[in-house]
Amino acid sequence: MAQTNTETTKPQFDIFNFLYKYGTIILIFVLIIVFASANPAFLQTNNIISILRSISIVTIIAIGITISLSVGGFDLSVGSVASLANAIVISMFVWYGQPTLIALVAAFTAALLVGLFNAFMIVKVKIPDLLLTLAVMFIIQGVALTYTRGATISQNMIMSDGSYATGQISPIFAKLGQVPYIIIIMLVAVVVVHIFLTYTKHGRYMYVIGGNEEAARLSGIPVNKYKVVAYLMSAFFAALGGIVLASRVMTAEINAGGPYLMDAVAAAFIGFAVLGAGKPNAFGTFIGAVLIGILANGLVMMSVPYYAMDIVKGTVLALALAVTYYKLK
Amino acid sequence: MTLTMTDITIEFPGVKALDRACFNTRPGIAHALIGANGAGKSTLMKVLSGAYTHYTGRITINGNEVTIRSPKDARNLGIQIVYQEVDTALIPYLTVAENIMLNEFVANTDKKTLVDWKTIHTKAKDILRDLNVQLSSRTLVSDLTLAEKQMVLIARAVSTDCSYLILDEPTAPLSFSETEQLFRVVNDLKKKQVGVVFISHRLPELFDICEQITVMRNGEFVIQEAIPDTSIARVVEQMLGEPLEEQFPSRTSTPKDVRLQVEHLADGDKVKDVTLNVRAGEIIGIAGLVGAGKTELCKLLFGATSKKSGRVAIDGKEITLKTPSDAVRRRIAFVPEERRKEGVLVEESVVTNLTAASVNNFLKVFSFLDFKKERSKAGEMINALGIKTPTADTLVQNLSGGNQQKVAIGKWLVSDADIYIFDEPTKGVDVGAKKDIFDLVSALAEKGKSVIYASCELAEVKGISDRIYVLYDGQITKELSASSTNEEELLYLSTGGK
Numbered sequence: 001m002a003q004t005n006t007e008t009t010k011p012q013f014d015i016f017n018f019l020y021k022y023g024t025i026i027l028i029f030v031l032i033i034v035f036a037s038a039n040p041a042f043l044q045t046n047n048i049i050s051i052l053r054s055i056s057i058v059t060i061i062a063i064g065i066t067i068s069l070s071v072g073g074f075d076l077s078v079g080s081v082a083s084l085a086n087a088i089v090i091s092m093f094v095w096y097g098q099p100t101l102i103a104l105v106a107a108f109t110a111a112l113l114v115g116l117f118n119a120f121m122i123v124k125v126k127i128p129d130l131l132l133t134l135a136v137m138f139i140i141q142g143v144a145l146t147y148t149r150g151a152t153i154s155q156n157m158i159m160s161d162g163s164y165a166t167g168q169i170s171p172i173f174a175k176l177g178q179v180p181y182i183i184i185i186m187l188v189a190v191v192v193v194h195i196f197l198t199y200t201k202h203g204r205y206m207y208v209i210g211g212n213e214e215a216a217r218l219s220g221i222p223v224n225k226y227k228v229v230a231y232l233m234s235a236f237f238a239a240l241g242g243i244v245l246a247s248r249v250m251t252a253e254i255n256a257g258g259p260y261l262m263d264a265v266a267a268a269f270i271g272f273a274v275l276g277a278g279k280p281n282a283f284g285t286f287i288g289a290v291l292i293g294i295l296a297n298g299l300v301m302m303s304v305p306y307y308a309m310d311i312v313k314g315t316v317l318a319l320a321l322a323v324t325y326y327k328l329k
Numbered sequence: 330m331t332l333t334m335t336d337i338t339i340e341f342p343g344v345k346a347l348d349r350a351c352f353n354t355r356p357g358i359a360h361a362l363i364g365a366n367g368a369g370k371s372t373l374m375k376v377l378s379g380a381y382t383h384y385t386g387r388i389t390i391n392g393n394e395v396t397i398r399s400p401k402d403a404r405n406l407g408i409q410i411v412y413q414e415v416d417t418a419l420i421p422y423l424t425v426a427e428n429i430m431l432n433e434f435v436a437n438t439d440k441k442t443l444v445d446w447k448t449i450h451t452k453a454k455d456i457l458r459d460l461n462v463q464l465s466s467r468t469l470v471s472d473l474t475l476a477e478k479q480m481v482l483i484a485r486a487v488s489t490d491c492s493y494l495i496l497d498e499p500t501a502p503l504s505f506s507e508t509e510q511l512f513r514v515v516n517d518l519k520k521k522q523v524g525v526v527f528i529s530h531r532l533p534e535l536f537d538i539c540e541q542i543t544v545m546r547n548g549e550f551v552i553q554e555a556i557p558d559t560s561i562a563r564v565v566e567q568m569l570g571e572p573l574e575e576q577f578p579s580r581t582s583t584p585k586d587v588r589l590q591v592e593h594l595a596d597g598d599k600v601k602d603v604t605l606n607v608r609a610g611e612i613i614g615i616a617g618l619v620g621a622g623k624t625e626l627c628k629l630l631f632g633a634t635s636k637k638s639g640r641v642a643i644d645g646k647e648i649t650l651k652t653p654s655d656a657v658r659r660r661i662a663f664v665p666e667e668r669r670k671e672g673v674l675v676e677e678s679v680v681t682n683l684t685a686a687s688v689n690n691f692l693k694v695f696s697f698l699d700f701k702k703e704r705s706k707a708g709e710m711i712n713a714l715g716i717k718t719p720t721a722d723t724l725v726q727n728l729s730g731g732n733q734q735k736v737a738i739g740k741w742l743v744s745d746a747d748i749y750i751f752d753e754p755t756k757g758v759d760v761g762a763k764k765d766i767f768d769l770v771s772a773l774a775e776k777g778k779s780v781i782y783a784s785c786e787l788a789e790v791k792g793i794s795d796r797i798y799v800l801y802d803g804q805i806t807k808e809l810s811a812s813s814t815n816e817e818e819l820l821y822l823s824t825g826g827k
């Protein structure tokens with residue numbers, strides 16, 4: 001009695017559905033048109049590259065958040081982890097005169113330890129992810145501050161004993177934060193994670209866990225293992241973001257990664273709706289970051305005073321989120 | 330004093346869920362609404378209770394045309410509904426009284442800011458007493474059983490002026506005695522001139538409690554009759570469009586060696602002492618009422634909970650299952666009872682759901698997914714189970730309740746296991762689909778698989794199984810051969826008879 005429904009009706013055009021799927025992309029085009037007509041320089045190759053460069057770090061960090069969201073979690077600690085990685089990698093060069101490889105390994109190791117701690121507390125101790133990573137955000141912020149003794153680390157800085165730091169940042173490392181490498185790193189991260197989440201078994205498992213954890217468990221999926229992996233990946237990308245940041249500014253300012261958190265969270269959430277995915281996804285996150293980047297850049301070009309910028313930025317974000325979440329039942 | 334719905338049509342992307350459907354009822358009777366899974370019963374009643382705005386058609390009460398486009402409209406007209414999923418409508422961390430009086434809280438007509446707890450509790454107690462329900466108004470809803478939660482919802486419905494009460498598959502999760510209590514409440518409501526609409530896939534109970542019956546098929550009205558003028562066989566034929574053949578398929582294969590051996594298994598809680606075995610190519614039934622511990626036993630066998638004592642062996646080798654993924658590796662499959670909570674991913678497509686337990690079978694190199702293979706297998710399952718869905722990519726939340734169940738079952742039929750555990754597999758599915766499920770279960774045994782079939786539908790347990798274990802209060806109290814027992818004996822044993 002295979003009586004599947006054949007009585008299908010023609011899909012009718014639904015404005016809300018359309019906006020849900022393409023709203024973010026349309027908004028991006030509208031912004032481009034507005035900014036370009038206000039200032040033609042907006043569309044120059046230089047400026048476009050500069051936008052892409054400016055969103056690289058946000059995107060990389062947001063990719064980490066996207067992965068934690070895909071298993072139904074949330075990682076707020078990424079900003080601090082980026083700060084920590086930034087501090088460690090610069091200090092390895094400047095304070096300890098280590099080669100690039102050691103500096104990178106040290107930064108990633110520290111970040112992964114944080115990820116492991118997050119995963120343990122969430123999976124085993126069962127603290128809700130939002131609360132735990134909020135706590136860890138403060139802890140790691142403090143750890144990074146303590147590690148740098150509350151100071152900015154930079155080449156030739158004055159050490160506490162009055163001498164000058166002698167270590168130099170390796171020239172290869174300094175390349176990472178420059179065009180085109182910084183943009184390439186971002187694009188590779190987006191593409192790799194997108195493929196991982198959409199086309200592999202592991203990505204499928206993560207979405208299944210995010211969709212219904214109990215159903216996933218009873219389907220025989222090793223839920224805890226994948227959650228651990230998700231938080232490790234999240235920490236990894238946060239560290240990558242912090243390292244690229246380090247290379248770009250060549251210093252480690254206090255809490256340097258902190259300001260990226262909110263933009264990254266916004267990018268990941270805006271990304272839910274892009275092309276109607278309806279769930280966290282790497283491509284959408286990238287589009288979300290592009291939206292934020294264009295906005296920031298365009299506002300600067302239109303000489304909106306810096307103190308008013310957050311108002312406009314927040315408003316447009318709210319608008320983007322509105323088209324995302326205003327779906328017909 | 331009647332309610333009529335005429336020419337109700339509603340479309341969702343890809344489906345015409347209702348096509349000029351009609352429904353008439355009146356106060357003081359219980360009216361059965363029946364139809365196969367996806368026929369449109371829930372949708373029709375959602376229209377009546379104001380859940381949708383985009384339908385066409387006419388609704389009249391006592392001859393006056395009314396507009397129902399929001400739940401508030403419906404409530405103002407005295408129409409109340411208790412949905413299929415009771416949990417979604419309750420707030421677990423509030424007390425029974427607060428949940429019952431929720432509408433009043435929200436409406437808060439006299440705009441007082443302070444809550445008058447005494448009145449709330451007195452009122453709630455009065456309502457519960459009126460309904461003849463033994464329930465403390467101060468218990469937290471999270472501590473209630475499903476049946477009690479349903480009573481809370483019914484109490485909420487009648488707390489305000491209620492002339493029509495819609496119950497969407499209220500009896501699916503209930504035990505016999507709980508069903509009896511529900512029927513008593515329904516009969517009381519009838520006496521108070523409430524018109525009750527009753528949706529259920531258990532035909533016999535409809536014939537017990539209802540006066541009128543309306544049959545739907547494919548979103549259309551088929552027929553309305555008085556209960557005394559019709560029969561179960563006739564209704565089944567009307568809802569399926571064809572008479573139902575013999576429900577239980579006959580099997581030719583004979584059970585082989587013992588595959589799963591369980592001795593004195595206990596979880597330190599609901600499962601107290603279970604000894605059983607299953608052979609290859611055999612279906613064993615676990616007969617037991619709601620609350621006997623069937624679900625707990627099934628979960629224990631699947632490694633979803635951990636055992637306290639006893640031993641489990643597969644093919645003679647003792648094993649320990651720590652997690653469900655251990656069980657899957659040992660080629661055990663499990664269809665849980667609470668499908669929406671534990672079985673399906675409502676925000677994923679039908680395809681993703683059907684392959685969720687066997688993703689490993691749909692891989693190319695390096696764990697890359699083989700979407701084509703996945704889709705074709707899903708398509709097969711959709712046909713085999715008659716899952717009513719516009720496309721394989723439709724999200725499962727858009728399927729009807731019964732079709733969601735079928736997806737949950739299909740997921741495990743797609744995966745290839747040796748031991749299949751089914752917990753109430755026919756809950757909420759229509760009679761036609763039940764037969765499809767029986768066919769698939771018996772085909773599994775035919776292929777040499779071992780099947781454990783746990784259910785409180787004793788007639789079904791008897792019909793499908795080779796051997797039956799009776800589970801009472803967490804213990805196996807009797808082992809019977811299916812051919813030498815009958816439903817009455819099973820019921821007697823399941824209620825603690827020796």
Ligand SMILES: Nc1ncnc2c1ncn2[C@@H]1O[C@H](COP(=O)(O)OP(=O)(O)OP(=O)(O)O)[C@@H](O)[C@H]1O
Pocket residue numbers: 005329341342344345346364365366367368369370371372373717718726727728729730731732757
């Ligand atoms: N929100 C929705 N979006 C898309 N399709 C829907 C939606 N709600 C219902 N449908 C479709 O409408 C049809 C009727 O569904 P309905 O839930 O009314 O069935 P039902 O008769 O209650 O079945 P069951 O016995 O399984 O509960 C189904 O084919 C279902 O897929």
Ligand SMILES: [Mg+2]
Pocket residue numbers: 370371372413497729730731
């Ligand atoms: Mg229904």
